[in-house]
Amino acid sequence: MTQQLKAFMKENIPVVEKRMNELVEEITAPEILKEAMLYSLNAGGKRVRPLFVLAVMNHFNVKDDAAYTVGAVIEMIHTYSLIHDDLPSMDNDDYRRGKLTNHKVYGDAFATLAGDALNTIAFGILARMEQVEAEKRLELIDKLSVAAGAEGMVGGQILDIEGESKQLTLEELEKVHVNKTGAILRFSIESGAILAGASEAEKAILVEYAHHIGLCFQIQDDILDIVGTTEQLGKTAGKDIASDKSTYPALLTLDGAKEKLHAHYQLAIEALEKLPSESNLLKEFAEYIVHRNK
Amino acid sequence: MTQQLKAFMKENIPVVEKRMNELVEEITAPEILKEAMLYSLNAGGKRVRPLFVLAVMNHFNVKDDAAYTVGAVIEMIHTYSLIHDDLPSMDNDDYRRGKLTNHKVYGDAFATLAGDALNTIAFGILARMEQVEAEKRLELIDKLSVAAGAEGMVGGQILDIEGESKQLTLEELEKVHVNKTGAILRFSIESGAILAGASEAEKAILVEYAHHIGLCFQIQDDILDIVGTTEQLGKTAGKDIASDKSTYPALLTLDGAKEKLHAHYQLAIEALEKLPSESNLLKEFAEYIVHRNK
Numbered sequence: 001m002t003q004q005l006k007a008f009m010k011e012n013i014p015v016v017e018k019r020m021n022e023l024v025e026e027i028t029a030p031e032i033l034k035e036a037m038l039y040s041l042n043a044g045g046k047r048v049r050p051l052f053v054l055a056v057m058n059h060f061n062v063k064d065d066a067a068y069t070v071g072a073v074i075e076m077i078h079t080y081s082l083i084h085d086d087l088p089s090m091d092n093d094d095y096r097r098g099k100l101t102n103h104k105v106y107g108d109a110f111a112t113l114a115g116d117a118l119n120t121i122a123f124g125i126l127a128r129m130e131q132v133e134a135e136k137r138l139e140l141i142d143k144l145s146v147a148a149g150a151e152g153m154v155g156g157q158i159l160d161i162e163g164e165s166k167q168l169t170l171e172e173l174e175k176v177h178v179n180k181t182g183a184i185l186r187f188s189i190e191s192g193a194i195l196a197g198a199s200e201a202e203k204a205i206l207v208e209y210a211h212h213i214g215l216c217f218q219i220q221d222d223i224l225d226i227v228g229t230t231e232q233l234g235k236t237a238g239k240d241i242a243s244d245k246s247t248y249p250a251l252l253t254l255d256g257a258k259e260k261l262h263a264h265y266q267l268a269i270e271a272l273e274k275l276p277s278e279s280n281l282l283k284e285f286a287e288y289i290v291h292r293n294k
Numbered sequence: 295m296t297q298q299l300k301a302f303m304k305e306n307i308p309v310v311e312k313r314m315n316e317l318v319e320e321i322t323a324p325e326i327l328k329e330a331m332l333y334s335l336n337a338g339g340k341r342v343r344p345l346f347v348l349a350v351m352n353h354f355n356v357k358d359d360a361a362y363t364v365g366a367v368i369e370m371i372h373t374y375s376l377i378h379d380d381l382p383s384m385d386n387d388d389y390r391r392g393k394l395t396n397h398k399v400y401g402d403a404f405a406t407l408a409g410d411a412l413n414t415i416a417f418g419i420l421a422r423m424e425q426v427e428a429e430k431r432l433e434l435i436d437k438l439s440v441a442a443g444a445e446g447m448v449g450g451q452i453l454d455i456e457g458e459s460k461q462l463t464l465e466e467l468e469k470v471h472v473n474k475t476g477a478i479l480r481f482s483i484e485s486g487a488i489l490a491g492a493s494e495a496e497k498a499i500l501v502e503y504a505h506h507i508g509l510c511f512q513i514q515d516d517i518l519d520i521v522g523t524t525e526q527l528g529k530t531a532g533k534d535i536a537s538d539k540s541t542y543p544a545l546l547t548l549d550g551a552k553e554k555l556h557a558h559y560q561l562a563i564e565a566l567e568k569l570p571s572e573s574n575l576l577k578e579f580a581e582y583i584v585h586r587n588k
Contacts, residue, residue: 027444027445028445029443029444029445029449029452030444030449030452030453030456032452032456033444033448033449033452034444037444084406084407084410087383087403087406088383089381089383089401089402089403089406090403090406107383108383109381109383109384109455110452110455112378112381112383112384112406113378113448113451113452115410116378116409116410116413116443116448117443117444117448117449119410119413119414120413120439120442120443120444120448121439121443121444122439123417123435123438123439124435124436124438124439124440124443125439126435127432127433127435127436127439128432128436134428134429134432135428137432138421138422138428138431138432139421141417141418141420141421141435142418142421142422144417144418145414145415145416145417145418145419145421146418148414149323149410149411149414149415149418150321150323150324150327150328150331150411150414150415151321151322151323154327154407154410154411154414155323155324155327155411157407158323158324158326158327158404158407159324161403161404162324162326
């Protein structure tokens, strides 16, 4: 990781994490519910999605405190999806990022409800961002709802579960990931562009970048499941092979998956080159996504 | 039920139901997910919440097609909460309104996700109501998020589960219901007032009416669990006593609960009398809530 990216993360991650905590702590709700929401919000993670919001703002040289709120909201949606994904009725995972999953600590009912509460609060927080003009807030709510819902993340999760019982083609596998993880990642990047007041042309370029970054992210995830260790990943390594899951390495071999990863990385970089001004930080981000080892 | 109220329901319920179906059918999402969402949306129900939106619009003599959309959205939120409440990790109900519950048909994972998708889509639909001014859309999203989330419905569900293992006081029981079922009912009535352009004073009066109506609704629910039959209710009667649940009849005796019901009915009617113009329909609605037998 470059010094610039490292400094950028070091500066911004604590601000996003503080914002998430404040936004939950300030509400009037049963303490155990707030505790369950905060448990998973504070269980670590790379904070890639909020960082993308901020990196896009940085590219446009716009400083706006609202970006931290939008980043925090996206992390809440991401966290709710992890809590529900980990439930016994879904992936049945006991550990996430090296810590017990939400339902292992609070039970299945409270975990379901903590996820529901994070999903619901996200939209209210966006609606109340008074420093952002009304039309932009509505655009953010509209697009987050599409990205997180049946047309995006939740739809992708359905496809993923349906795919467990059969061998997916490469095209089907890509569709799972473009929805399940890609849609929120694209929203992260697009929301930064919306807040920064980017042109429609710039937004389209950034969404193209985001599409390829999303696929890079997933392919590297699949590769790490094979080459990583449980300790390094903070979750059980080798789970995909053990469950005979359709993954990029399973479909393309490990080397084929690495080639595919590199191809999408190149396409992400090529997208960035179409922007009117250079974006070193977004380039470095692409490199980080491709080379990360956890 | 009066002829006026009967005619009002007959006219409006089909429009709300058609709107819900259109809003889900038009999205691009896995067919099985849309089917699961529609299964519970179309599983019947009294449609009390959307009818309240429309009854308030009627009181102010305002016709606005957006009221059907807001009503449909509230019914989606209500439906998602029922799907999650029925899950084995929560109430573990096999039947709802005489039909198999969502997870009995689609499995626990898909039921969880169908609920998530209904919760998420609701906010996007409100954001996209272009015929409603931006500030009103944001107010609706803000208030729905509070009513449905940790500060309202989800928080109430947590209190309800926590209360299962102990004897609640009347005050604690009221707090459960003011949140679990009351918050969305209040939002239904308030959203009609927002759409109709009611004054802050009128909104406050209607929220007071809604508060008492919400409690009437719950007390009658508790009473029906004792005096109703499984066939009539479409769900297992006598479940509260069997599970030793804290209810109004359990705390106050059946006669005491009936008195409490009548007291809240009176307070709801008194609230209405403070409005500048008479509202027969809202009065008749209160009577219907109190006298319903399912």
